[in-house]
Ligand SMILES: Nc1ncnc2c1ncn2[C@@H]1O[C@H](COP(=O)(O)OP(=O)(O)O)[C@@H](O)[C@H]1O
């Protein structure tokens with residue numbers, strides 16, 4: 090029984106890392122562009138398919154394919170931002186938040202359906218990163234693909250934190266999230282930062298899609314559940330805090346898997362997982378309305 | 391309306407600016423001001439008159455509905471705020487424009503955004519800022535939001551000097567900060583003018599501002615009420631204030 094719980098915790102960690110990649114992207118987009126990107130789960134889905142076709146059509150090996158998929162998702166996201174979101178920055182649009190919701194919600198439905206047309210409704214599975222499983226905890230196995238997904242995801246998160254804190258572009262993103270006005274006073278062109286934020290957020294989600302594909306397979310609707318979970322995580326993490334988001338994602342991934350493991354009938358687990366996340370969110374918001382790690386003073390104009 | 395440049399060469403000149411925040415409600419009704427190299431020009435006037443609005447228009451945060459802003463032959467009307475630095479204009483708004491959750495050092499680094507690839511230059515300027523404002527050096531790793539109001543102003547001033555602007559638009563630099571630093575800030579502004587910078591200073595601290603001003607604009611409800619060299623206003627601050635208050639009152643009850 091203990092073995093079983095440990096392996097579920099390990100699986101939860103893998104899921105938590107994936108949640109973290111998706112949710113940090115959502116957080117970055119939210120804190121820079123001040124919109125909730127409802128199409129973020131579909132960007133994750135597209136990243137998975139980009140990875141799949143880079144491997145199957147171009148013959149790129151699975152590991153570099155993740156990076157190629159991220160690069161494509163980066164450009165794809167910037168294309169979407171330029172094409173659909175620029176009206177947000179024009180003074181002519183008055184209800185910007187409403188515009189953001191409608192356009193990204195529409196985009197999510199559009200991408201999901203275009204994926205059915207282009208990629209087909211049936212699940213696709215790219216080749217494994219590494220075949221086989223590692224025997225751990227006496228007889229129980231954890232697949233190498235899960236280890237790769239968790240390890241690769243953690244690397245990406247470390248790279249993200251380095252980028253945000255140590256590079257001048259990351260610092261400029263941070264500056265824009267704190268005050269667009271002050272950023273433009275020092276000469277930062279906010280519009281370029283919106284592009285960068287949307288691109289980086291998309292690339293992180295795309296990387297998650299490419300990393301998870303050999304484990305769960307790809308389907309046009311694969312973004313729906315992680316998307317809901319990512320919203321929960323972003324709120325738990327305190328809207329706009331990247332480190333808070335990462336910690337919230339890992340906690341949610343692990344506790345959710347343990348919750349499933351302890352259900353009397355584990356086959357019902359997945360259908361309860363979402364409810365579990367939302368339940369936790371309600372509890373946290375009741376007692377800590379700014380999220381677990383909320384910044385009180387952050388300006389959300 | 392004079393179409394030619396004024397007799398004294400100005401670094402930034404605005405003619406007949408009209409502007410507002412929402413359509414139909416005009417805040418500025420045709421204001422003309424100049425920023426002149428080596429001079430401190432003060433914009434004085436009661437609260438809510440549109441002094442801050444004027445600076446926002448000059449820096450491009452608000453588009454004027456009519457009027458023109460130029461720097462020599464270059465028309466700056468409609469230039470976005472982030473590009474104003476390239477035209478040699480710096481802006482220090484009423485609320486310090488620091489990044490409260492970033493460290494003092496990163497705040498300074500971002501002040502060097504326009505020449506970020508010249509690493510040696512960036513480093514040299516940050517070191518010079520620490521030499522000029524030792525408190526910033528001591529607190530370089532602290533987040534800027536933990537600094538006192540006066541220290542935040544010093545950080546902002548230090549940062550604004552990096553791209554070596556010709557024109558400074560400064561909005562109430564001494565509002566609600568320690569008296570000791572107030573004197574320091576006026577001295578700093580004076581030093582900028584001695585170096586040939588053009589200063590447009592908005593201030594509620596009439597005594598302090600008149601102490602360093604070369605030229606005074608008095609604004610009242612969105613228009614220039616009067617202007618002239620400081621010497622013309624004499625040293626009678628009380629008279630000046632009662633003048634606006636009286637006319638303000640008269641305008642209201644009329
Ligand atoms: N962001 C804004 N939106 C709408 N109205 C504003 C805004 N900022 C200032 N105002 C209005 O513009 C007028 C002038 O304000 P301001 O320029 O700040 O005056 P001052 O700096 O002289 O005290 C005031 O009536 C004020 O209410």
Ligand SMILES: [Mg+2]
Nearest residue numbers: 441442443484
């Ligand atoms: Mg003001």
